[in-house]
Amino acid sequence: MTEKKENARNRLPICTLGADGHGKTTLTAAMAKVIARIGAIHTDGNGDFEAQLPIHHPIREGVGITYRAIDYETSGKFYTQIDCETSLDVVKMLISGSPRIQSAIWVVNAVEGVTPDSEAHLRLTSDMHLPAVLAFLNTGDVPEDDEIVDICHQEMQELLNVYGSEKETTPIIVGDVRKALDYKGDRITSPQWQPIVDLVVAMNSTMPAPVDTEHLPLIMPIYEITEAAKESVSVRGEIMQGQLSVGQAVDIVGKGDRIKTRVIGIDGSEVRVESEPDWLSVGQVLCTPKTVKSHSEFTALVYLLTFEESGTHIPLIENDRPDIFLWGVDIPAHLQFPPELSLLTSGAYAHITIALDLPLVMEIGTRFEVKKMGVRIGFGVVTSVV
Numbered sequence: 001m002t003e004k005k006e007n008a009r010n011r012l013p014i015c016t017l018g019a020d021g022h023g024k025t026t027l028t029a030a031m032a033k034v035i036a037r038i039g040a041i042h043t044d045g046n047g048d049f050e051a052q053l054p055i056h057h058p059i060r061e062g063v064g065i066t067y068r069a070i071d072y073e074t075s076g077k078f079y080t081q082i083d084c085e086t087s088l089d090v091v092k093m094l095i096s097g098s099p100r101i102q103s104a105i106w107v108v109n110a111v112e113g114v115t116p117d118s119e120a121h122l123r124l125t126s127d128m129h130l131p132a133v134l135a136f137l138n139t140g141d142v143p144e145d146d147e148i149v150d151i152c153h154q155e156m157q158e159l160l161n162v163y164g165s166e167k168e169t170t171p172i173i174v175g176d177v178r179k180a181l182d183y184k185g186d187r188i189t190s191p192q193w194q195p196i197v198d199l200v201v202a203m204n205s206t207m208p209a210p211v212d213t214e215h216l217p218l219i220m221p222i223y224e225i226t227e228a229a230k231e232s233v234s235v236r237g238e239i240m241q242g243q244l245s246v247g248q249a250v251d252i253v254g255k256g257d258r259i260k261t262r263v264i265g266i267d268g269s270e271v272r273v274e275s276e277p278d279w280l281s282v283g284q285v286l287c288t289p290k291t292v293k294s295h296s297e298f299t300a301l302v303y304l305l306t307f308e309e310s311g312t313h314i315p316l317i318e319n320d321r322p323d324i325f326l327w328g329v330d331i332p333a334h335l336q337f338p339p340e341l342s343l344l345t346s347g348a349y350a351h352i353t354i355a356l357d358l359p360l361v362m363e364i365g366t367r368f369e370v371k372k373m374g375v376r377i378g379f380g381v382v383t384s385v386v
Contacts, residue, residue, distance in 0.1 A: 011071060012210040013099055014203075015082040017090060017121040018107035023138040023177045025068070027107055027196075028083040030180035032070050034196040037186055039074030059096040060369070060379065063309045065089040075204045087117040091349055094124045095303045095381050097367050103132040103207045105199070107177075110142045110152045119159060126163035127301055127351075127383045129364060132207045135160060135172040136199060144174055170206075173199045217288035218242030218250065219361070221327035226270055228277035235280060236269050242288060244271065254284035254294045254327065254361045283329030285361040294359035295385045302370060302380035303349040314377050316344040316352075316370070324356060325369040325376070332357045351383065 016024040032041060058064045066085040071078070082099060084090045094101060104125055108114055125133045135156055142148055153172055160170050175195025183192035219240045227234040244250075246266055250273065252259040259279055265272035271286065285292070307313050316322065318337045323330040336353040337344070344350050362368075362382050370378035 009212055009214075010210060011078040011080045012103060012207060013080045013082065013101050014103045014105065014207065015084065015090070015093065015101045016105050016107055017118075017125070017133075019109075019112070019115040019117040019121075020087050022107050022109040022112065022115075022118065023140070024107050025083050026181055027105070027136060027138065027177040028068075028070065028081055030177050030196050031081070031200065032072065033181060034188075034193055035072045035074055035200065038188060038197070038200070039072055042071035042073065042078075057098070059092060059098045060376070062311075063092075063096075063305060063379075065092050065096075065098075067093070074200055077204050077207075078210075079203070087121070088347070090121055091124065092303060094121075094128055095301050095349060096379055097365070097381065101128070101130065102211060103130055104134070105203075106133055106135045106156075108135070108137055108152060108156055110137055110139045110146075110149050113152050114155050114159060122159055122163050124301070128381070133160070133170065134199065134202055134206065135170060136177075136195075137172055137174045138177050139174060140176060140178065149174065171198075171202050173202065175199075213241040214243055216241040217291040218244060218248075218286065219292065220244060220271070220286040221361075222252075222280060222282055222284050222286065223328040224282060225280060227272075231274060231276065232264060232272055233275045233277055233280050234265075234270050234272045235286075237271065237286065238269065244286070249289055250286045251289045251291075252280060252284050252286055253292060255281065255358050256294065257284070258294075260289065283327050283331070283358075283360060285327055287361065292361050292363055294361050296356045296359040297354070297386035298362060298382050299351060299353050299384045300368070300380040300382050301349060302344065302352050302378055304344050304346055304370075304378040305376070306347045310346075310375065310377050312375055312377060313346055314372050314375065315346070316372075316378070318342050320372075322377070323371040324354065324360075325371055326360050326362070326366070329360075330371060331360060352380075 016028055018024050056064050056066050068083050071080050106122055156172055173195050179192045180196050220237045222235045222237050224236040226236050246263055248263045261274045263273055320335045324333045334355045341350055366382040368380055369376050
């Protein structure tokens with residue numbers, strides 16, 4: 001493995017959350033400035049985060065988010081921190097899993113308090129089951145002993161408790177991100193930098209180690225049956241996580257079946273397994289035995305693409321019948337909206353209950369696309385399964 005790939009595996013991908021204008025980018029820039037003093041910045045240039053141009057990152061072909069990223073090391077832990085340009089970019093990133101965020105920093109401005117967008121971001125971290133979310137209360141021009149800061153702090157703590165974070169492990173750091181960024185000195189214990197240092201210390205003590213997908217249970221969807229012979233079948237697929245070797249015992253799951261078998265040959269993306277020719281089909285998944293199940297009913301967060309992203313204004317409505325594209329196959333589905341929703345329009349997102357005509361392998365965090373009339377109109381992530 002190259003040093004670049006090894007470093008990427010060791011970095012924890014995190015993001016800044018919060019409403020537009022609450023200080024996400026300023027906080028990230030201030031962190032880069034402080035970490036350049038107490039740790040190491042690994043991005044190109046001198047760590048001047050605000051001077052870096054936004055990066056347009058494709059989620060799928062024709063769909064993207066705009067963000068800036070910085071890599072750094074502190075106390076022996078490596079991070080890639082993502083800062084999205086808009087609130088909607090944050091939503092698209094978390095739902096699509098591109099890039100796949102594993103923890104977050106939630107930023108709230110004391111003057112405006114927790115806005116609907118800000119609360120929505122925190123709710124998404126609960127839906128995505130992020131293991132750690134740290135909170136930063138940006139005081140701005142408000143003195144820290146002002147009553148408005150106490151009110152905002154209490155509101156943030158209540159929401160952190162509602163969405164699954166415990167007070168003992170989720171500190172709320174209070175500070176002025178603009179003063180931290182504009183500070184001209186380099187004294188770590190300065191009043192301007194102390195909140196940033198406290199935040200970095202909290203990150204190092206509470207955020208998890210990055211997930212190494214190679215050490216997760218195997219998931220390899222079947223995209224094509226390339227050859228079928230007596231008692232063996234060759235399939236083409238893609239290893240999404242885990243590892244595969246000749247002689248390895250695997251289950252083949254999906255479309256209502258669980259077939260126990262083993263790998264008898266590997267040639268690039270083609271895998272040969274012991275099986276009768278008519279047992280396997282596109283859309284099934286090779287997996288580590290007894291690790292995943294197929295489901296036909298689940299709840300998901302679904303984002304509907306804008307006209308610029310999809311070329312269409314097709315909405316989703318209650319009892320709609322789109323196709324769900326997952327593991328290389330389209331499966332007809334039936335939608336059930338929450339009581340307060342009857343229509344999902346372009347650029348919006350919502351929790352939707354979905355029933356598939358055939359069960360497919362899925363677990364919390366599985367991503368998929370939504371199609372109507374053969375056109376991709378949205379994407380989603382599984383938040384619970386029945």
